[in-house]
Amino acid sequence: MKKLLGALATACALGASQLAGAAVVNFDSPALIDIDNASGRAVYREAGFALSGEAAGFLTIDGLGSAMTGALVLLDGSTVSLMANDGGLFSFAGLAAGSLDTQGSAALRITGIFGDNSELSTLLALSQLGPLTAPMWTGLTELRFMADGDLVIDDIRLDAGEVPEPAPVALLLLGIGVLVGVRRTAPAGKAGLAA
Known part of the structure; x- marks a missing residue:
């Protein structure tokens, strides 16, 4: 029984590790900006991602x-670009954004560039800072944010790493089913020997 539970726990841990990698870029470390004075480009790194653009355009x-x-x-x-530090694929799950002028309005264009070089874009009208419903995009190589008006961005929710494919998840479920089947047949075998 202990071996069965140990095997089941290991299988679940391996399957769950495929789903790990969620990150939030919350801009809580403003000292992390590197500015190249020669090119005028700035880079902010946090949670395994790099956000880059013209130094005069964002802070x-x-x-x-x-x-x-x-x-x-x-x-x-201004336009800034967000990419994974390792250059790999990632997913975008949403963000908080709003107009810098609480009495005014602004718009944020978000463009996703995918691993197959295709692009999708959405335009979000902004007022006060708050969480926004944004499209869930997976398989991204880059996200671009373009401001129409001065705005504030916070809590960019990302998933570093590819979304697991159905085959590994199916194999995990099949393995769990086999373990449960083995466990159910074991007591019947012991009862038959006692008779």
Whole structure:
């Protein structure tokens, strides 16, 4: 019984490791910006991702954002690009965003570039800072954020690593089914020997 439960726990742990990798870029460490003065480009790194663009177009500010600990300010007309540090594929699950001017409005265009070089884009109208419903995109190599008006971005929810394919999940479920079947037949075999 202990061996069966141990094998089942191992199978579940291996399957769950395929699903791990969720990350949130929350801009809580504004000192992480590297600026190349020669090119005018800036890079902010957090949670396994790099956000880059023109240094004059974006900055992280402490005491701003959904948790008031840090956020990204993206100035009107600026574009920043987000990629995984390892260059791999990732998923985008949403973010918090709003107009920097609480009395005004702004818009954020999000463009996803996928592993097959296809692109999808969405335009979000912004008012006060808050969580936004954004499309769930998987298999991305890059995300681009373009500001129409001065805006604030926070809590970009990502999944570092590819979304598991159905085959490994099916194999995990098949393995669990076999283990349960072995466990159910074991007591019947022992009862037959006692007779």
